[in-house]
Amino acid sequence: MNKRKQDQVFAYPRLSKTDLLFVRIGGSGLGNLLFIWARCLSRSKREGWQPVWPTWQSFKPKNWRVNPYDHRTYGGLFQPTAVYISGWRKPLTLARHRWVKESDIGSAPPPPGTVVEFRGMEGKFAPFLHDHALVHRELLRITRPQHLAGYEAIEAAPIGIHVRRGDFVQQDSYEKMLNIDNSLLPLSWYVDALQAVRVRVGADVPACIISDGTDQDLAPLLILPNVIRVEFGSALADLLALSRSRLLIASGSTLGMWASYLGQMPTIWHPRKLLQNVLLGEAGFEFEWAPGDAMPEWLAGWLAANDPMT
8 A cells, every 4th residue: 555545534324333335234324324424524525534435225125015105225326426435435445544433533533544434413514514515515426416406406396394104103192202212293274384484484485395205105295285205315415405495394203304404595494393403693593492383484584585486
């Protein structure tokens, strides 16, 4: 191995405990995986480390049973750029060097020839919150073209609604739903939120739903005027499409958080489901809302001012 490679520090986002370098067994959903990738990207850029391409491809048998909409294999979503060590060089690099955990790196830089292993979603967006431009740019660069359709669609509705179903759990009480992550939100909340926005604006502003639920699940929303359901073929494509909304009504999921972070648009959350502030601009643009609350007065002006057709 040449001296330049020996002098480098490598950064590897390990997305699952069982990582066979060409496929993973099990692991988290896309939103959680992106935390590891983005944290690694941000610190690599800051420290001058050489990133190694993560193993995106996954096999998780449970998802074939509980989530027919998306089996979450994540194969074919991304392609490495020249920034990453990939292909045959990836296993060679990871096998030849000593690994250390990200959490074990102190104030002193790791010695040359070290692989820094990134795991977990510690801090969620906090470690890279202000690197929004870097994360947004690099995510688009590694996304395969077929998954950019929703992001590039200029006719996207002003209001995006993310209804997470899939493997989220229907709780047997309202309090449990509020306090337990990955709980199904009542469809009535999405309906009420959209209607409250429209009352504030004074018009049936078009809205699009992105969801891993069935049309039957979404019926209370789909029967409303100027509401359509859109699908772009993958969780990544749907995420990028949501990020182009001018206003987001979010589910209590990390995918919804990612859409809000990437798009930096005003975002409405169910009570107790705004887990972390991810907007860098105007204070108050991300807020929790319950039926009966007043929608902010600035919403009408915001949607009008950010209408690309005006």
